[in-house]
Amino acid sequence: MLDWALFIVAIFICIALFLNLWRLMVGPKLSDRILALDTMYINTIALLMLYGIHMGTSLYFEAALLIAMLGFVSTAALCKYLLRGDIIE
Amino acid sequence: MSFLVETIISILLVFGGIFLLVGSIGLARLPDIYTRLHAPTKASTLGISGVLIASMIYHSVHTGTFSVNELLITLFLLITAPVAANMIAKTALHQDTKAIERTKGQELMETIKERRAPTLSEEQTDTTQENKQV
DSSP states (O other), X not given: OHHHHHHHHHHHHHHHHHHHHHHHHHOSSHHHHHHHHHHHHXXXXXXXXXXXXXXXXXXXXXXXXXXXXXXXXXXXHHHHHHHHSOSOO | OOHHHHHHHHHHHHHHHHHHHHHHHHHHHSSSHHHHTHIIIIIIHHHHHXXXXXXXXXXXXXXXXXXXXXXXXXXXXHHHHHHHHHHHHHHHHXXXXXXXXXXXXXXXXXXXXXXXXXOOOHHHHHHHHHHHHO
16 A cells, blocks of 8 residues: 555655756746746655655665755755845845 | 664655645645645645654654754754745745736735834835725
8 A cells, every 4th residue: 555655645746846857947936947946846845755655764764854954954045146146145 | 673663664755745736736726826835835844844853753763762853954944934934925926927817906916015123214115005095
């Protein structure tokens, strides 16, 4: 049963990633693209955790933590750059 | 691994996957940036929490020791998602992104954009109050 759940959820997340990619390419304004990128980080973390369950190892936890932290920092940096014209004032 | 634990993990995984999918569909389909902000910041955060808690239970049962590593990512995402959404909304306001027609209180957008709290001069305060009354 767990294998089937993993399979179904992986398909869901792949569809979600394609929708994010579509918004990343289409998105009329720059803020839409930043939002799409931020959502892609979250979906990537979910996909990595699924792979960790599938392989039965907790090795991918560190990768997911790194993606979460760098994702937030990059979103903040992009928004700060667009808002103020500078990242660290 | 017992049947009960496997059922709980599967239910949590499917719950999380459905919410992640709903968040991304909302991101793709909603009409403007201010409505689009809602879907990923709320639904996706709930979905990722479900997946991470399922992973936490799986690794706790699999290794036999209680592991709370995944709770770290869950807490971090729950804290940072609203902050990131707020910054993206500020960026959209700064770039003069138009909201859809039905949005209420559109006349306040200019005021919100230019508000520099808490040091307002008297003249600016007056215009702010006037705009609020409209």
